[in-house]
Amino acid sequence: MKRILFILLMGVQAVPLGATTISVGKGKTVTAIRAAINKALDGDTLLVYPGIYREKNLIVNKRISLIGINYPVVDGENKYENISIKSPGVLVQGFKVVNSGVSSIEDFAGIKIYNTRDVIIRNNRLENTFFGIYSQYGTNCIIENNEISAHNLEEQQSGNGIHCWKSDSMRIIGNKIRGHRDGIYFEFVTHSLIWRNDSQKNLRYGLHFMFSNHDSYVTNIFRNNGAGVAVMFSHHVKMFNNHFEENWGDASYGILLKEISDSHIENNRFVKNTIGIYMEGVSRLQMKKNSFERNGWAMKIQASCMDITVSSNNFLGNTFDVGTNGSLVLNTFNGNYWDKYEGYDLNRNRIGDIPYRPVSMYSVIVERNPPAMMLFRSFMTSLLDKTEKVLPSLTPENLKDIYPLMKPLRL
Amino acid sequence: MKKVIKYVIIDILRNKIMLGYTLFLFILSMSIFSLEDNAAKGLLGLLNIILIIVPLVSLIFSTIYVYNSAEFIELLVSQPLQRKTIWMSLFTGLASSMMLAFLAGAGIPVLIYQPDATGFMMILIGELLSVIFVAIALLAAVKTRDKAKGIGAAILLWLYFSLLFDGFILFLLFQFSDYPIEKIMVGVSMLNPIDLGRILILLKMDISAMMGYTGAIFKDFFGTGTGMSLSFLVLIVWIVLPLALSVRNFKRKDL
Numbered sequence: 001m002k003r004i005l006f007i008l009l010m011g012v013q014a015v016p017l018g019a020t021t022i023s024v025g026k027g028k029t030v031t032a033i034r035a036a037i038n039k040a041l042d043g044d045t046l047l048v049y050p051g052i053y054r055e056k057n058l059i060v061n062k063r064i065s066l067i068g069i070n071y072p073v074v075d076g077e078n079k080y081e082n083i084s085i086k087s088p089g090v091l092v093q094g095f096k097v098v099n100s101g102v103s104s105i106e107d108f109a110g111i112k113i114y115n116t117r118d119v120i121i122r123n124n125r126l127e128n129t130f131f132g133i134y135s136q137y138g139t140n141c142i143i144e145n146n147e148i149s150a151h152n153l154e155e156q157q158s159g160n161g162i163h164c165w166k167s168d169s170m171r172i173i174g175n176k177i178r179g180h181r182d183g184i185y186f187e188f189v190t191h192s193l194i195w196r197n198d199s200q201k202n203l204r205y206g207l208h209f210m211f212s213n214h215d216s217y218v219t220n221i222f223r224n225n226g227a228g229v230a231v232m233f234s235h236h237v238k239m240f241n242n243h244f245e246e247n248w249g250d251a252s253y254g255i256l257l258k259e260i261s262d263s264h265i266e267n268n269r270f271v272k273n274t275i276g277i278y279m280e281g282v283s284r285l286q287m288k289k290n291s292f293e294r295n296g297w298a299m300k301i302q303a304s305c306m307d308i309t310v311s312s313n314n315f316l317g318n319t320f321d322v323g324t325n326g327s328l329v330l331n332t333f334n335g336n337y338w339d340k341y342e343g344y345d346l347n348r349n350r351i352g353d354i355p356y357r358p359v360s361m362y363s364v365i366v367e368r369n370p371p372a373m374m375l376f377r378s379f380m381t382s383l384l385d386k387t388e389k390v391l392p393s394l395t396p397e398n399l400k401d402i403y404p405l406m407k408p409l410r411l
Numbered sequence: 412m413k414k415v416i417k418y419v420i421i422d423i424l425r426n427k428i429m430l431g432y433t434l435f436l437f438i439l440s441m442s443i444f445s446l447e448d449n450a451a452k453g454l455l456g457l458l459n460i461i462l463i464i465v466p467l468v469s470l471i472f473s474t475i476y477v478y479n480s481a482e483f484i485e486l487l488v489s490q491p492l493q494r495k496t497i498w499m500s501l502f503t504g505l506a507s508s509m510m511l512a513f514l515a516g517a518g519i520p521v522l523i524y525q526p527d528a529t530g531f532m533m534i535l536i537g538e539l540l541s542v543i544f545v546a547i548a549l550l551a552a553v554k555t556r557d558k559a560k561g562i563g564a565a566i567l568l569w570l571y572f573s574l575l576f577d578g579f580i581l582f583l584l585f586q587f588s589d590y591p592i593e594k595i596m597v598g599v600s601m602l603n604p605i606d607l608g609r610i611l612i613l614l615k616m617d618i619s620a621m622m623g624y625t626g627a628i629f630k631d632f633f634g635t636g637t638g639m640s641l642s643f644l645v646l647i648v649w650i651v652l653p654l655a656l657s658v659r660n661f662k663r664k665d666l
């Protein structure tokens with residue numbers, strides 16, 4: 001036992017040996033970050049003091065820690081990529097990264113990770129960068145507590161706030177992202193966690209997610225983005241405790257799900273979106289304990305979806321609860337609370353005795369003929385809705401909640 | 412003119428039907444708001460009152476009132492008063508008492524339970540619809556001499572504005588669904604004050620859904636300052652036009 005402990009402790013001690021700290025700044029030993037990087041050895045720490053550093057493209061190719069004190073500014077002069085990380089185990093902390101170059105050929109970023117692992121990017125402020133933080137073939141990196149904002153008005157001129165491509169085991173935690181094209185962008189990223197981020201007012205999606213399997217996103221806020229959140233072509237995705245709010249517009253969704261399978265959506269809140277969740281080609285999805293409040297459509301489920309279980313959710317004050325485009329229903333909707341339910345509960349088991357049909361006749365009409373929205377809530381259409389309830393003809397027969405709850409769930 | 416208006420208002424306020432209408436509105440809206448646990452559903456119930464009951468009562472009551480006060484009108488005509496003045500004071504008296512009834516009956520509960528943009532828009536539209544249908548009723552009453560026919564015409568008008576017109580629009584929508592008719596529909600909605608009022612309220616109430624495809628067109632038009640003022644202007648035209656026609660008719664009418 002002692003021998004094992006000794007060997008282990010040997011390993012721990014081996015790393016800090018020989019590590020030195022280099023101070024960078026006016027009147028310090030080194031005045032430029034580039035020179036300090038050239039001078040540093042693996043394991044060294046660079047303390048960068050306040051000032052404006054215009055050093056073109058900084059390439060970090062050693063295992064070093066770059067620590068900014070009081071946010072020294074790294075300026076890309078609208079021409080260069082500010083910081084490129086090409087070595088494993090690099091820490092970049094406490095910098096203000098501004099004005100990266102904009103290019104339609106290269107993906108310039110404020111801070112970019114190239115084919116490496118174990119990088120930590122923490123507590124930085126990024127302003128007016130093309131891409132904010134970019135990871136390309138990154139593994140096991142942490143991107144934490146950064147504030148990323150851009151002020152571009154056009155999608156072509158703007159990159160994504162946090163962009164991960166072909167990465168694995170990433171942890172994106174507590175970042176604030178404003179005004180980029182997509183707040184967080186994942187493509188071919190696996191086994192990663194997106195936790196406690198705040199993504200608002202981005203031009204396109206708050207979170208854009210493609211071909212990324214076995215990922216979770218938990219406790220994030222996505223508000224007021226051009227088109228909400230899109231999750232596409234992925235499986236085993238877990239979405240817990242997120243807020244999707246005020247994503248308004250023609251093609252704007254709380255979440256757009258396309259070709260998703262074996263996933264979970266639980267404990268989320270969808271408030272005031274034009275469409276809370278839009279699903280197309282989704283299969284084996286569990287939706288539980290979500291709250292849908294004051295949306296235009298709480299959900300739109302296309303007939304191409306199957307094996308979706310919607311249970312124990314609250315539907316409150318939505319204009320339409322569920323919209324669909326066909327009569328084939330391969331999903332179940334049991335045990336939810338619907339505020340539009342008008343049934344009764346004779347045996348007092350808190351479950352309504354007659355089924356609830358969440359697809360109203362008028363939502364079917366509007367689906368087929370969108371301008372009909374102008375007649376919504378008129379005397380005529382409420383008559384139509386009432387007759388449809390007695391004799392269903394247009395609405396899908398099997399889309400119903402057999403156990404509708406009488407009281408809203410406490411979520 | 413002031414004196415005549417005063418007499419008309421006093422006469423209407425003494426009327427038990429008016430009091431009943433106010434009480435009915437008040438009890439209905441209070442119970443709607445206190446029964447529903449969420450205020451949005453209460454507003455929905457109130458919307459139906461505004462769009463159905465307010466026009467109906469305005470129309471029928473005003474028509475009957477005009478017929479019942481035929482002798483009073485004859486008396487006034489024999490006095491040195493302009494016919495226009497008589498008719499205008501009749502209108503002002505009716506309109507202001509309908510507005511008062513609506514404000515007291517439905518306005519107060521809304522202000523208590525839902526004092527936001529949607530609530531204010533509802534009160535505004537309710538008031539305007541009250542006045543519009545008084546004007547339309549006066550036109551119907553002055554056009555027909557026979558009381559039964561006049562009331563029948565008023566009921567038919569109500570049926571037309573609240574049901575038939577919408578049926579007609581639904582028919583149009585489906586007939587021409589292959590064409591881009593959204594913009595035309597904005598124009599068509601101007602032809603019915605109830606529809607126009609409903610869309611204005613919807614833009615406040617179901618804003619999330621209205622942001623969707625077609626909604627966006629309505630939003631782009633009715634949601635902007637110009638569109639909003641234009642639609643209110645159209646609602647005012649709906650008061651002025653029937654009123655002007657009825658004044659012209661009354662001036663020439665052989666009593």
